[in-house]
Amino acid sequence: MAEPLALYVHWPFCVSKCPYCDFNSHVRERVDQVAWRAALLADLRHEALLLPDRLVSSIFFGGGTPSLMPPATVAAVIAAAQEAWGLTDDCEITLEANPNSVEVANFAALASAGVNRVSIGVQSFDAQILEFLGRAHSGDEARRAIAAAQEHFARVSFDLIYARPGQALGQWEAELNEALAFGTGHLSLYQLTIEPGTRFATLAAKGDLLIPDGDTAADLFDATQAVTRAAGLPRYEVSNHAKPGEESRHNLTYWRYGDYAGIGPGAHGRRLAQATERHRKPENFISAVGRNGHGLKVEADLPAHERATEAMLMGLRLTEGVDLARVEARSGLGREAFVDEGAVERLSGQGLLVRNGDRLAVTDDGILLLDSILSEAVRTS
Template sequence: MTVQPDGGFGIYVHWPFCLAKCPYCDFNSHVRHQPVSQQAYADALIKELSWFAEQTKGREVGSIFFGGGTPSLMEPQTVAAIIDAIADKWSLAPSAEISMEANPTSVEANRFAGYRAAGVNRLSVGIQALNDRDLKILGRQHNVAEAIRAVETARKTFPQISFDLIYARPEQTLEGWREEINLAIDLAADHLSMYQLTIEEGTMFHRLYAAGKMDILDPDKAADLYDLTQEITAQRGLPAYEVSNHAAPGSECKHNLVYWRYGDYVGVGPGAHGRITREDGSKLATSMEKHPETWMGLVDSAGIGVTESFDLTTEEQGDEMLLMGLRLVEGLDVPRYEALSGRTFNQRRLSQLQENGMVEWIGNTRLRATPQGMCLLNAVLGELVSD
């Protein structure tokens, strides 16, 4: 992997609509029972992109990511219009990665060729489980057969594909998860994102759990599933490059690396977040209005649907960079961290973490969490930011 000194520059586009709300999901997604105006939302997204283009003149876009919500509910011409607008307002790198999240239902898979023609060159498919029982528990709209067909179609259509799986599901076993991981690698071969199920406030799962109607997997069993994930993916050529992400060498997600390497990124659309560096070196944080129709009204009147924007202090920038960088197997660029934050690590605490096998140096400039430290990352971060 080539590491850019400044972390790179990417653009995130949020499409907030879904056919149904998954019971575990706390993302900014909304169900509309009447068709939304794709043209109106595309126009608003492009208008918001124009505002950011004025703030980031001269930057080269290395990645675009369509997330959601369910971006595969967008018409291919909507996607094409947004990509064309980005290429018009910035310089788009010849090797730019253009990713889209998609669901594997047959209706959405039928649009894959259209997305490829629009310029998308990487598809991330939301599979989540490879057995029908758990797909129902997770509230997914597809079954395993549909998932496999969608991945096979994506494989023939896009240069790179990825898909997501959720583990630590209720009653999940090591044997069952081993079968799913191996099937996933057989199907994907490039990139897998595997996340532990968490019970987030405001979700249906949280309400069921609070009412005593849902059990969660024992933490020790969840840890065993995590360990098994690392073991199998490493054996089969998709080692972890981030806490929850695994890839064959060269197939890492460029856009997500912008976040983890603490680069700059524009975030447009309802609920999107952004971090952009101004010419004077200050870093602006932006957060967009979450409610889609309210966001559209703000964009119409002000050119941007922002509800919160502020300059990050050097200490805040350092904390964010540390939080992101230690998620990566390549580790944290310590000289850049020190220059950005204006501080150094407490040597006594750092030495203790090393002695306890939680962190290690890669050469003289990069610090990373060990496999043991990755399992206790919040505690490691707490030690490193303490005086």
């Protein structure tokens, strides 16, 4: 039987748009919940017809704000995946949530629906920073949400954003230690980046928003590694930290270049050597499902070299590195087509890459230079 699939489900709606966010999220006064449930289920069934004889090893409800989904809709999607494919015995079912009290009130119902892992968008515990980031919750709400999640779900993760304007090293270390004190098995720790098309990008272009320079950001990153490693949550991917065995299985499917189906507005997928993308705007997605029985906008064959390149770019984000033999098997190409052996030898000599048999990994010293290492070591044409 083929490798299990990962299933991504996108819920596009939010209460408000955060100024740093470039995700496919939309604010709507009213959402027709019956129509949206039907559309997601139709989109799922279409993918299932194309991917028979597979099990699903993880389901990830992302957004937008999927904790605004009615728990009955979450349960219906999980049941449809079970019926269409079957779920592995240890299937990881994650839902992203905000710490707002209204959403936290749904935790018990979401757990009953089958969600066994929650990822909470905390971002900060500081009131001024939360206001700066456009978040609608308070620090105390975030603390209560984490505690409530630990009562209802077997596994809990939450996000923090650092390398913010004016952030001092000591401030970040204190905030990180507070986060680690909750004892969750996973943390996602992202440096603030200015994404095109966001309100922060507009402010930065005017000179009204200055994020830390490269050296300061590097110091914050290094401190993050030291503090999390000491607490037993080492980095396993550029921005993700976990106790051993608590890594996000769903995201590991992406980084290890496994097959995943993506349903819902703007969702991307990789399956059967094809790239898929759904219509982004909610109204266009709903119209497409009504017209075609699915929300697909793009379904394109991926050339072998593009698949190999994607696998390398994703896999080298992981501390474990990339399995070159797997990339060969998934792409049908010899590694000389996608690895610059001369660059690998040179970068290994500089302590930036390490090679162990078929496995190639970026070292701790190299991770801050990841983009340049990728541009040198991976053949993209």
